[in-house]
Amino acid sequence: MPVGNSEKGVGLWAGQVMFSSDQMIDYIDWFHGPIMGEGDSLNHKGNMSSSLINPKVTIGLTNYWNLTVGLTLGHRKMGWNGGFNSIHHRNESTNTNFENSNGGYLGDSRIIANYLVFNDGQGAGKRFYLGAGFIIPSKNTLTSDPFFLNNEDEKEHRHFSLSEGVYKGVFETQYFIKRNTNPVFLGGVFSITNPIKE
Numbered sequence: 341m342p343v344g345n346s347e348k349g350v351g352l353w354a355g356q357v358m359f360s361s362d363q364m365i366d367y368i369d370w371f372h373g374p375i376m377g378e379g380d381s382l383n384h385k386g387n388m389s390s391s392l393i394n395p396k397v398t399i400g401l402t403n404y405w406n407l408t409v410g411l412t413l414g415h416r417k418m419g420w421n422g423g424f425n426s427i428h429h430r431n432e433s434t435n436t437n438f439e440n441s442n443g444g445y446l447g448d449s450r451i452i453a454n455y456l457v458f459n460d461g462q463g464a465g466k467r468f469y470l471g472a473g474f475i476i477p478s479k480n481t482l483t484s485d486p487f488f489l490n491n492e493d494e495k496e497h498r499h500f501s502l503s504e505g506v507y508k509g510v511f512e513t514q515y516f517i518k519r520n521t522n523p524v525f526l527g528g529v530f531s532i533t534n535p536i537k538e
Contacts, residue, residue: 345394347408348529349467349516351459352400362394375428384429387419388500392447406454406469412447412478416500427496434480438498444480447502451476452510460518467527469514474507475533481505507537 346360371385396410417433420426436443452473458466480502516527 345529347396347398347410348514349518349525349527350398351454351456351461351467351469352398352406353461354400354402356400358398360396360398362396364390364392364394366390382422382424384422384426386421386429388416389419390414390416392502396450403459404456406456408452408454408473409450411449412502413445414447414502415445416502418500427494428499430496432498434500434502439496440484441482441498441501442479444478444502446478446480448478448504449476450474450510452512454514464518464520467514467516467518469512471510471512471514473510475510477505477507478503506535508533509536 346362347358350358352358366389368388369385370388371383373383374381375384392412392414394410394412396408398406398408400406415433415435418429418431420429420431422429432438434441434443435445450473452471454469454471456467456469458468460466481504482498482501484497510531510533512529512531514527514529516525518525
């Protein structure tokens, strides 16, 4: 596949079906200094690990229209190495509920329709696609502001989830050139994602 997401740069003819998947695994060591108002002078440190998979199916509706439906499945986990109790951090993961979050393994779902302006098939040639669609949030999201921006009393809270909890519109363009010599694929994807409803 060209770059990034596995379904990008691939156009299907009418009746063709493609199953694809992307996986992302990361591990981050994090650290920050004491938090004002918490009553401690100790540093906060820990780690964050994520393992996400994005299975997708693309269907060639016609020789010019493709429809891709995908979702995010996964797990994020924080390890707390501060050595003291904090309302901000603890050992926790996105598969469990908490004070301000709904847990689970399902993240956002995505539905994108692509119009194949140019599609030279499996051989060498150019591919230019225009796409639009929606991102549908899951319930695995934060249910209140973890930064207490409205001057509420701070209480135990979580800062991360699998979904942002927002419906979004997506517009994208894809342009790739496939060649018979290296680099085989040249091109890229330009995408705009904009919230439309919480």
